[in-house]
Amino acid sequence: MSDIEIERRTKTNEDISFCREIRCNECGSLNVVCDDTRGEIICNDCGLVIEEHMVDTGPEWRSYTAEERKKRDRVGSPMNYSIHDKGLSTIIGPENRDSYGNNLAPRRRAEIYRLRKWQRRTRTHSSRDRNLIQALSELDRLASQMGIPKSIKEEAAIIYRKALEKKMSRSTSIESLVAASLYAACRIRQIPRTLDEIAEKSHISKKQLGQAFRLLARRVNMSIPLSTPIDFIPRFANDLGLSVSVSSRAKKLLKKAKEAGITAGKDPTGMAAAALYIAGILEDERRTQREIARVARVTEVTVRNRYKELVKYLQIAVAT
């Protein structure tokens, strides 16, 4: 038991805030923090992930009045593009009559004519903006449905803008590009979602999403770290209702596996699933392969294969 190091997430930056009214259901502590970056509520004493996939309750991207605009302090440059009427503004009608149906005076008539002209011009100029409006609203919907924290949503918005600058909207649908940006943002922040999960909530296929993402990674030169199995452990463990000791154990197993070089080239979710399976047995909180395979979105066969590899390595480790 002593070799199990309980990993504690502590208050490290301002993304984390205390939420006093919540009590940890594992140890009863009130030392519970809210981590917006990871989208989780975590007990600071025992490390239990109390809540994840929190719904983002922050202000909307769009704003329609000067007062509202002042409140939008949480976003940076993408906001410039998100202030838009979204097609809801008044359109000056084509008839030269006032609201009573009377003909307009010549001077007034000329004025209205000028206004119409400018409205037409600004509208045709804003096709790019309209793309962003649509994209950002889709991003809002997707992120909120998946419980993605706002900081990651912003990251995704920035990535999307970069993609637009590279003219990626020519070859890729808005939906695919939004989903790919979100996927990339999650990878960058080390709390990966699987392609499957995002494709499911978005209205595109996994294949389309994968293609869009690969194109995105190539065109927008940014470093997207490889997702490691360890990144998936907290989420899967929580979905399976496993205790912290199991996930700590699983993480330890994965670290050893990585040192042994048997994780390379393997699906990280499958790897994470197998580690949790073994850790569950070791910690007497067994879950069936089927249950684990379901939350990790891989097949039982894959869990088994990874599991066999891990066990093979572990026996060597025990023997030496």
Added chain:
DNA sequence: AAGACGAAAGTGGTTGA
């Protein structure tokens, strides 16, 4: 009856000529 195991064939993506 449910879970675990493994073989065999199929699928979609990557790589290197």
Added chain:
DNA sequence: TCAACAACTTTCGTCTT
């Protein structure tokens, strides 16, 4: 551009608890 290739999935029969 195409074929070889590795990883993963699907399917299904058998063994174990």
